Amino acid sequence: MSETASAFAREQWYVAGYGREIGRELFSRTVCGESILFWRTLAGEVTATSDRCVHRRFPLSEPPSRLVGDQVVCGYHGFTYGADGRCVAVPGQTRVPRTARLRRYPVVERDSFVWVWIGDPDRAEHTAVPRAPWLDAPGYAVVSGMEPLAAGYQLLVDNLLDLSHETYLHGGSIGTPEVATTPITTEVDEQAGSIYVSRRMADAECPPFYARATGLSGRITRWQDIEYTPPCLYLLHSRIAPVGVLPNADGSDPTAFHVEVVYAITPETEHSTHDFWAVARDFALDDQGVSDFIAEQNRTVVLQDVAALNVLQEVIDTEPAGYQELSINIDTGGLAARRMLAKQVERATAVAAG
Amino acid sequence: MAADPTTRAAPGLLRVVWLPGSDQLEGTCHCGAGYLADGPAEVWDWLLGHPVGHHPAPPRPTTRTSVLNTAGATR
Numbered sequence: 001m002s003e004t005a006s007a008f009a010r011e012q013w014y015v016a017g018y019g020r021e022i023g024r025e026l027f028s029r030t031v032c033g034e035s036i037l038f039w040r041t042l043a044g045e046v047t048a049t050s051d052r053c054v055h056r057r058f059p060l061s062e063p064p065s066r067l068v069g070d071q072v073v074c075g076y077h078g079f080t081y082g083a084d085g086r087c088v089a090v091p092g093q094t095r096v097p098r099t100a101r102l103r104r105y106p107v108v109e110r111d112s113f114v115w116v117w118i119g120d121p122d123r124a125e126h127t128a129v130p131r132a133p134w135l136d137a138p139g140y141a142v143v144s145g146m147e148p149l150a151a152g153y154q155l156l157v158d159n160l161l162d163l164s165h166e167t168y169l170h171g172g173s174i175g176t177p178e179v180a181t182t183p184i185t186t187e188v189d190e191q192a193g194s195i196y197v198s199r200r201m202a203d204a205e206c207p208p209f210y211a212r213a214t215g216l217s218g219r220i221t222r223w224q225d226i227e228y229t230p231p232c233l234y235l236l237h238s239r240i241a242p243v244g245v246l247p248n249a250d251g252s253d254p255t256a257f258h259v260e261v262v263y264a265i266t267p268e269t270e271h272s273t274h275d276f277w278a279v280a281r282d283f284a285l286d287d288q289g290v291s292d293f294i295a296e297q298n299r300t301v302v303l304q305d306v307a308a309l310n311v312l313q314e315v316i317d318t319e320p321a322g323y324q325e326l327s328i329n330i331d332t333g334g335l336a337a338r339r340m341l342a343k344q345v346e347r348a349t350a351v352a353a354g
Numbered sequence: 355m356a357a358d359p360t361t362r363a364a365p366g367l368l369r370v371v372w373l374p375g376s377d378q379l380e381g382t383c384h385c386g387a388g389y390l391a392d393g394p395a396e397v398w399d400w401l402l403g404h405p406v407g408h409h410p411a412p413p414r415p416t417t418r419t420s421v422l423n424t425a426g427a428t429r
Binding site for chain 1: 362364365366367368369370371372373374377379393394395397398401402
């Protein structure tokens with residue numbers, strides 16, 4: 001079996017954006033190579049259709065295309081579409097061709113994200129939308145953003161499934177020696193379609209990111225529990241506490257700091273990716289200084305990854321065929337993810353083949 | 355808080371533990387069979403190859419030693 005998925009895993013939900021990005025302006029984002037038009041109806045519902053007029057392909061997100069009430073008017077020849085994608089008016093004639101309809105995408109707004117289904121629309125309801133409830137829940141403060149990545153999504157999956165790179169690539173913020181040296185436990189739940197990678201550091205240096213955010217000094221107990229639901233949603237459950245402090249027997253954990261780091265890994269094209277990131281915390285909820293610090297620090301970390309992965313993609317694009325990678329223990333989660341993604345691509349290919 | 359990775363249970367769960375103090379990976383299949391590997395590709399080949407090379411579901415091992423004994427018998 002190939003160790004690297006070579007195409008998109010269709011028949012899946014993907015994060016297309018944050019709810020805050022989509023309003024009464026026409027908004028376009030390309031997901032898995034498909035240009036999708038988003039806007040919000042007067043009633044507040046998000047719509048998702050093809051961003052190409054059925055007439056001559058003019059992008060409906062491109063001025064002078066415009067939104068009038070709950071209809072989109074193409075800026076090239078005036079083809080007009082309703083929220084359901086159906087064409088309701090064409091210039092110069094009363095008969096609207098029956099086939100004049102924009103492809104409509106199933107869309108769900110949840111946990112601050114706008115999710116879109118890429119694949120056969122009739123299959124969307126059979127697959128649950130993955131959850132990241134901390135991003136829109138009381139008791140958490142959230143910062144978030146998105147950085148464009150000029151690399152395939154597989155490279156970002158590799159990056160996030162193996163956090164030992166923090167020690168080297170992010171040494172000034174979140175990386176400490178213990179991240180790279182602590183053994184991991186990796187689990188695959190094939191029925192749930194999830195991969196878990198846990199690294200639990202009992203006695204670790206407190207990195208600047210957490211020292212400043214939590215006020216802790218000295219050694220810490222640091223847990224990094226990854227929960228990845230391919231292809232799109234990646235969760236890092238991070239627990240920080242003074243060294244030796246563990247949760248209570250009943251599961252309560254009042255003295256620890258909990259940070260939920262969320263990534264949505266959305267392919268734009270085969271060689272570019274939307275790198276959505278969000279950080280939710282259960283402490284210092286009203287401290288804007290902590291929010292600003294975490295937002296700046298996490299964006300810096302993401303941009304360090306982006307720079308490294310952009311270089312890596314250039315290397316891959318220009319290398320001779322046949323390069324043989326080497327995988328070691330730290331790659332256990334990454335290899336599991338590659339294999340699960342490859343299965344998803346295979347299944348989607350079989351669906352497309354009928 | 356995330357589930358303890360050593361106690362999570364699910365019908366189709368596959369687990370790979372990087373044995374502390376060693377470079378070896380201990381794979382445990384959902385059928386209860388175990389395997390010691392020297393690298394991740396090897397351990398996933400074995401786990402995802404179920405049931406090839408796996409014992410018919412034995413009694414669940416109660417100690418790491420019994421897992422390793424099972425693994426030794428399968429290699």
